[in-house]
Amino acid sequence: MADPSPVSDGPYRPGYELVAEQLLEYIAEQNLRPGDRLPTEAGLAEILGATRNVTREAVKVLAAIGRLSVRRGAGIFVAEASGGLVDDHLSHFRPTSMEDVLMLLDYRTVIESETARRAAGLANPVEVRTIREGAQSSLTAAQANDGHAFARADEAFHDAVGAAAHNVFLRSSVAGVRRLASQSDVLLFHGDAPGSLEVAARQHLAIAEAVAAGEADLASELMVEHIATTQSQFERKIRDRLFNLGERAAPGRPTTDSGPGDSGLPPQTSVS
Structure with missing residues (x-):
């Protein structure tokens, strides 16, 4: 997996956001399907080259938008397809x-x-x-x-x-x-x-x-x-x-204080 370090120039992108993208890439690369279990947070952090805190925030974001399911005591899973997603290929x-x-x-x-x-x-x-x-x-x-x-x-x-x-x-x-x-x-x-x-x-x-x-x-x-x-x-x-990824600084790790926190996701205001 590519290194999820912050960009050096241009608009700042928080580390959890970059790791969330790479986690979705990992799911596709491994051909994981809805219901499949992922490694633990620690395992994902090692695979993605990220800190555990940032990985945890990335998992929270992907769970909030319906891509992952986190079950207490059971683990992290690819979320089951819901209404309108009739083909589990869309999980990728x-x-x-x-x-x-x-x-x-x-x-x-x-x-x-x-x-x-x-x-x-x-x-x-x-x-x-x-x-x-x-x-x-x-x-x-x-x-x-x-x-x-x-x-x-x-x-x-x-x-x-x-x-x-x-x-x-x-x-x-x-x-x-x-x-x-x-x-x-x-x-x-x-x-x-x-x-x-x-x-x-x-x-x-x-x-x-x-x-x-x-x-x-x-x-x-x-x-x-x-x-x-x-x-x-x-x-x-x-x-x-x-462009910003192309301008990324030397390899490093995403910051641990750039997650969305417990206040929920920002409003989805794209013109649609």
Whole structure:
């Protein structure tokens, strides 16, 4: 495994974040599946070349986003697949890999553009109102610079569009792909808004009005544009990360005081 030392230049990335990425790489390299047991914290620290404290924080982060399961007295396990993750190969999804994130966003474009198209043709008045309310709530949160509220409204908006498509498989696919994207939010953005939340919210409003007007092609096109905005932000962040890793200082160990602590993860505020 590569050494998880901090970068020397550019935005600071905490040690636990780098170790979390390398732990996901380890799971993929070992072809571990949901339910498989991992080495102990001490064993993982040795494998990854990290301190035990930083490894513990990395495990906490991955457990919080649903990639690991920590069972007291039993050990650390690859988390079981949950709703929307029908293929256990997705347990190897790498949230900070350009290749994996672009594949995810490509899939999301296919699914959500068709979902928006169908919603425009099938949404009833109650569903249209729910979609509009989600979009308006996202704008209110964006204007207040409230990342937590925006994340909730963003999820409600996309779920409402999915519900209005009147296809439980499409709705489930939308929810599943967004759960995976949220893992990238945590590990790439960790509390920073990567773009304009207000731009994303106004895109929500435009999609909502296209659905309300029954303009299926327009709703689909606007959703494609919306996801393209997300893609550009992820691409920029991943390129920044790769550049910073290239500028890393001489091999060392990540600091032991850079974990997320017990206060929980930062808000997921990526424009999505």
